Amino acid sequence: MTQEINQDQFETEVLAADLPVVLDFFSTECPPCEALAPKFSSLEEAFTGRVKFLKVFRQGNRALAEKLNVTGSPTLLFFRQGVEIGGRLSGEIKKSEIKAALEALLN
Amino acid sequence: METKSYDLIVIGAGPAGLTAALYAGRARLKAAIVDENLPGGWMKTTHLVANYPGVFPEIHGRDLAKRMEDQARHFGADFYTAAEISALELQGAVKRVVLDDEVGLEAKVVILAMGQEPRKLGIPGETKFKGRGLSYCATCDGDFYQDKDVVVIGGGNSAVEESVFLTQFAKSVTLIHQFDKFQCSAIAEEHARGHAKIRMYLCHEPREYIGQDRLEGVAVQDLNTGEKKIIAADGVFVYIGFTPRTEFLKGQVGLDARGYIQADDLMHTNLSGVLAAGDARVKVYRQISTAVSDGTIAALEAEKILREVK
């Protein structure tokens, strides 16, 4: 199960994390979010100890979504040492796209 | 790499694929069914299904999807979900499918049932603004646009119905359509036309998505006068029809000019042992009932092929 955070934990769990982080903004009534969940979990297992996987419920954390300019669900953001890295992934996301982004995050 | 042998591999677990897997299971064939998402296809995301015979009163699409999935599992199909095809060989007598570069599947028969996906416009800015103002799903993203201005592109049922849906959040909804008439039901059009928040630009075509860090508007062209203007928008929702998910078959399986799989009445494609079913085929009516029908025929034909090669 991917750990869920709220916007008050963004600083400590994401920006101050030791490991690189991938953060999933998800919504309810969102078919592509449901489709992402099993891919996300299987990659979380594959990247254990190397990348930290987190999710945040977008409707409940609007301020954070607005601050980060996230306007679609699901959206994946990648962070390393407190800085957002690389492109975002949004909408219907392929497992291979996430895998490539995670590998880029580690290099 | 681990390789597993089956009689039949079904690609796509929408109503067509699930039905094929069900019939294969009941015929005691060893069937694998593969989906890059969760099972159910479009059925799963349709709010209410009111026209599937025998299921009355109307049913939530996700419940109908779950029933079809349970039925296929009950009769023994192996499911591989959230798995992506990384290699595919359909030409030889033994067909091979590789999933996520990790698992190999092989079988003498493959049924292609990948359905369709929303079509993209293919104008500048599409990749840049995806998830930064550009959306294909009003129920997912509509509430981002509370008191904001949004544009909807398209003129069929989805475009017109979703425009009305978006008025519960947005300050204004501008509907842009390339023709002078909508291709939607009379009821949908009536709802949209009567709505104070909805503006319409008929005979206009989008040319480019505009913005710095995030989407700020769409450049459109009036097809009658040639005049170009920019419509300011915080969000754009695109509903311009569908395209088959067959890109990865190019060069292997016979497709028509729009990419739909060419198969005969018994679902056979140009390749022996390769059948097609559902929305991904060249056909006129794309419904759950017709997908289920295709899936049935494809599985029965698969059984026949396997009996002959044994």
Ligand SMILES: Cc1cc2nc3c(=O)[nH]c(=O)nc-3n(C[C@H](O)[C@H](O)[C@H](O)COP(=O)(O)OP(=O)(O)OC[C@H]3O[C@@H](n4cnc5c(N)ncnc54)[C@H](O)[C@@H]3O)c2cc1C
């Ligand atoms: C908004 C909407 C509402 C609808 N409402 C109704 C209705 O009320 N009644 C009705 O009868 N019909 C309705 N339809 C039509 C109906 O949903 C489709 O005709 C039907 O789902 C087609 O079934 P299918 O199995 O061919 O394809 P799909 O349902 O599209 O399923 C295809 C499956 O294949 C998977 N897939 C695709 N490519 C790959 C790949 N490369 N590898 C692995 N898996 C893949 C997909 O993830 C998907 O799960 C509606 C359609 C839409 C879009």
